[in-house]
Amino acid sequence: MRLALVTETFPPEVNGVSMTLGRLCHGLAARGWDLQVTRPVQEHEEVDSLTDKPPFEEFVVAGVPIPGYSSLRMGEPAGFSLHRMWKEKRPDVVHIATEGPLGVAALTAAKLLGIPVCSTFHTNFDQYSDHYSVGFVQRAMSSYLKTVHNQCARTLAPTRQMAEELAQCGYANTGVLSRGVDTDLFCPTKRDEKLRETWGVPEGGRAVVYVGRIAKEKNIDLVMKAFQALSKEHPLDRMVLVGDGPELERLKRKYPDVCFAGMRKGEDLARHYASGDLFLFASETETFGNVVTEAMASGLAVCVYDYAVGREYVRDGENGVVARLGDSCQFIEKTLELAALESEQLADLRQNARKTAEGISWESVVDSFEASLKSLV
Incomplete structure (x- = not known):
């Protein structure tokens, strides 16, 4: 089966979401899945000089720094490129891991092509707003996140508690996708x-x-x-x-x-x-x-x-x-x-x-x- 995964963060970036997505992609590739990962270019990254090629296809788009997090980048809304690629080589399912411009563009392209879309809820960006003196946008951000996820066939949260809270807030078709830990490395x-x-x-x-x-x-x-x-x-x-x-x-x-x-x-x-x-x-x-x-x-x-x-x-x-x-x-x-x-x-x-x-x-x-x-x- 072919999966198209779209994310604003991916290894070698260091954060919980990036690490989780890397684990999932390598795990599916080992099981014979055909994967395409779409992500923004990372800070100081020279795409043409990459030597360690992952066991899946990568489509790297331009990125801009996230306000307050200059080391992290949002991907450009490359919807036309994704639509063209997916029309030529159609994925069985699209997974959207982040809700930025790149993720929304991917959602639109997938819906136009009639491809089922799954999403994960990884980060409480609406809660982050309180910590960066922009608390007034929290309600708008919460509404935006719910709108994006409710256009997906399923939204997976990392804990039962989070899945239940999302459902109570009006998120449809929630489920749980937990996270593991490498007990050989961390010992x-x-x-x-x-x-x-x-x-x-x-x-x-x-x-x-x-x-x-x-x-x-x-x-x-x-x-x-x-x-x-x-x-x-x-x-x-x-x-x-x-x-x-x-x-x-x-x-x-x-x-x-x-x-x-x-x-x-x-x-x-x-x-x-x-x-x-x-x-x-x-x-x-x-x-x-x-x-x-x-x-x-x-x-x-x-x-x-x-x-x-x-x-x-x-x-x-x-x-x-x-x-x-x-x-x-x-x-x-x-x-x-x-x-x-x-x-x-x-x-x-x-x-x-x-x-x-x-x-x-x-x-x-x-x-x-x-x-x-x-x-x-």
């Missing part, structure tokens, strides 16, 4: 004591880790407040931020004692996870939150909100700690509760986190995606 055995030394973690101290974009919508300031409260009771602990983003320079100025590890990928990222002890993630805008399951697979004790991946996989007091969504005071309390655990209790919790992650395979996620696509055809 406690990748722990590196020399790396911990570069972080300045003294004997008897712990590394408190955050991985993700250093951005307002990730609620990064609450993570820092939680660590400040923790460090008053545990002065030997150190905070490590792994990632890049628009808030990075501000945080460097405000918190000179924090270790800023920058963007990390692959085995290097896995070492950074596994070399930590506690993991704080306070985002309220996630549709899933891959970094949480990666941290759990790496054997870290996680503190999250009862939301998205936290609601799906983290059980309070058993394999992590969970705070009520939006309750920043309780998030800090839960951080202190996690940090106050006896060493044996903390070890059990971290071991349970790893066991949970071992049950979340990418193979089952690809199974689910393939079944959804075939049912539409």
